[in-house]
Amino acid sequence: MKKIIWILALFLGTLLSRADSVPVDWGSVIDTLPDPRAFHEVTTIWEAYGDYIQRIEIRDSDVAFLVGKTWIFYREGRLLSERNLHNSHRYDSLFSEYDRTGPVEKLTRGRRLPRSRDLLHAMFGRTESQVREHCVTFTFLNHEVNVNRLAAYALRQVEREIYAAASSDPEVRAFIQDLSVIYSFHRKNVKGSRTLSFHSYGLALDLIPGSYSGLHANWMWSRTYMRYWYRIPMEQRWSPPLAVMNAFKRHGFIWGGDWIRFDCVHFEYRPEIAFTRSSLAAPDWMAGATSSFLIK
Numbered sequence: 512m513k514k515i516i517w518i519l520a521l522f523l524g525t526l527l528s529r530a531d532s533v534p535v536d537w538g539s540v541i542d543t544l545p546d547p548r549a550f551h552e553v554t555t556i557w558e559a560y561g562d563y564i565q566r567i568e569i570r571d572s573d574v575a576f577l578v579g580k581t582w583i584f585y586r587e588g589r590l591l592s593e594r595n596l597h598n599s600h601r602y603d604s605l606f607s608e609y610d611r612t613g614p615v616e617k618l619t620r621g622r623r624l625p626r627s628r629d630l631l632h633a634m635f636g637r638t639e640s641q642v643r644e645h646c647v648t649f650t651f652l653n654h655e656v657n658v659n660r661l662a663a664y665a666l667r668q669v670e671r672e673i674y675a676a677a678s679s680d681p682e683v684r685a686f687i688q689d690l691s692v693i694y695s696f697h698r699k700n701v702k703g704s705r706t707l708s709f710h711s712y713g714l715a716l717d718l719i720p721g722s723y724s725g726l727h728a729n730w731m732w733s734r735t736y737m738r739y740w741y742r743i744p745m746e747q748r749w750s751p752p753l754a755v756m757n758a759f760k761r762h763g764f765i766w767g768g769d770w771i772r773f774d775c776v777h778f779e780y781r782p783e784i785a786f787t788r789s790s791l792a793a794p795d796w797m798a799g800a801t802s803s804f805l806i807k
């Protein structure tokens with residue numbers, strides 16, 4: 512019965528668009544994965560990054576994606592290359608989420624496992640010059656940005672929606688006018704870690720306003736003078752207008768303001784998360800009423 516449900520999901524899902532281009536033995540994939548959530552994650556990866564995936568096969572009793580010359584193994588959402596398989600316990604799933612209503616204090620103290628960059632390295636290379644070849648420069652909200660082609664089309668759609676919202680929403684117009692800088696491609700680590708930030712792949716944007724109006728915008732700044740920075744209520748945190756946030760979220764971006772370690776100017780192209788949420792999470796997520804937090 513379970514198998515029948517999965518096969519139905521396969522045909523009803525978003526897979527058909529790629530079904531002709533990559534031959535995949537979906538029966539074997541279904542037999543290999545432990546549950547429908549894993550199957551959904553695998554198909555979401557394929558949907559989000561399928562242009563870079565040449566094959567999907569069962570290898571080492573796991574689902575593996577061939578990206579360039581590198582096999583990337585699913586490993587319960589960790590997406591690891593062969594050389595990191597023996598260290599899989601040191602990585603978090605790309606899909607893992609943390610509930611905001613949970614024990615927040617514990618989460619802020621706990622050691623954070625990094626998310627592997629193996630898939631990104633297989634797609635775009637490891638060095639700055641290799642990644643740069645995958646980036647394009649264009650104007651976004653009157654600022655020049657350098658963005659990975661993978662996210663460029665989505666970002667164009669985001670801009671279109673923001674301008675459409677601006678025509679009737681003075682808050683959005685004021686936000687666009689007040690934008691002082693937009694940081695895009697920029698080689699750097701995630702703060703406090705040795706993991707490369709999504710800015711390093713041209714897959715993140717920081718929308719810096721002229722003024723934060725005295726509100727909290729980044730957990731690291733607030734932490735310097737507030738012990739319980741993670742309890743700062745949302746109304747005391749800076750955020751872009753709701754229409755701007757929703758435009759980003761609708762097109763595959765997640766917002767850093769949703770993280771417990773909040774970074775309210777930061778948007779990151781994570782279609783695997785955005786697509787998973789939009790189909791599995793509560794329907795009010797799209798309205799910005801999220802109850803889930805992500806830890807960077």
Ligand SMILES: [Zn+2]
Nearest residue numbers: 715716717777
């Ligand atoms: Zn950022």
